[in-house]
Amino acid sequence: MVGAGNDFIILDSGVKGEGLKVKDLSMLARQLCDRKTGIGADGMLVLEKSKTADFKMRIFNADGSEAEMCGNGLRCAVLFTGKKKIKVETKAGIYDGEITARNRVKIRMENPKDLRRDFSIKVNLRDLKVNYINTGVPHVVIFVEGLGKIDVNAIGRAVRYHKEFEPKGANVNFVEIVDDGNIKVRTYERGVEGETLACGTGSVAAAIISRVKGEGLRVKVNVHTQGGVLKVEFTKSKNKVKNVCLDGEAKIVFTGEVDYV
Numbered sequence: 001m002v003g004a005g006n007d008f009i010i011l012d013s014g015v016k017g018e019g020l021k022v023k024d025l026s027m028l029a030r031q032l033c034d035r036k037t038g039i040g041a042d043g044m045l046v047l048e049k050s051k052t053a054d055f056k057m058r059i060f061n062a063d064g065s066e067a068e069m070c071g072n073g074l075r076c077a078v079l080f081t082g083k084k085k086i087k088v089e090t091k092a093g094i095y096d097g098e099i100t101a102r103n104r105v106k107i108r109m110e111n112p113k114d115l116r117r118d119f120s121i122k123v124n125l126r127d128l129k130v131n132y133i134n135t136g137v138p139h140v141v142i143f144v145e146g147l148g149k150i151d152v153n154a155i156g157r158a159v160r161y162h163k164e165f166e167p168k169g170a171n172v173n174f175v176e177i178v179d180d181g182n183i184k185v186r187t188y189e190r191g192v193e194g195e196t197l198a199c200g201t202g203s204v205a206a207a208i209i210s211r212v213k214g215e216g217l218r219v220k221v222n223v224h225t226q227g228g229v230l231k232v233e234f235t236k237s238k239n240k241v242k243n244v245c246l247d248g249e250a251k252i253v254f255t256g257e258v259d260y261v
Contacts, residue, residue, distance in 0.1 A: 005227010061191025071200020156188025
């Protein structure tokens, strides 16, 4: 499945089908997500039965690490079920999802936390002004000009592994402001360890950081990624952000079987 350019392998382990008989899901993710010797994907989503929601989603990055949350992955998982409204359990909490139109899914995010604005870190012997927020997973937001010329992989990797964000590290979003309602974003994702065409939680982080000091109680931002446009909405009061929603397209690319050894 693909959500705004993020591609995922979806494995149904009890939602519609039978449970998976695989002991090492981390190893499976590394093998299947490999773009040369496997199916190829940014990550692998395993859908399981849940005692607290309609189903549980586990997220494995391409390197086999397990993530707490994935916005575009969650939108894909909601579309996969075919149910108009649904609750999904993740390691970051329970999320509400809704299919609003054909191949379009809206999810309500958890309230962000750990907001830190305008502080500096030293990267490659230079001071770099950054912002930090956790939107289900940790994100660094860096405002730039000339987004197309940024070396996302080199700078992103240096920031992702910076001692300031140890031990878990952070995703890194480079953001260019277009106007009050539009921003452009490129993201270096931990776990993938490279730039992806889009990042749902990163788009939310970028939208919030770019507008948290602006006017208006209800904020709407169009986030232009390399894989498509995501819509982020939230309410704010005295720098507190809540009622966050992420909306965008998702689709099934193909279904099939794979031999696993």
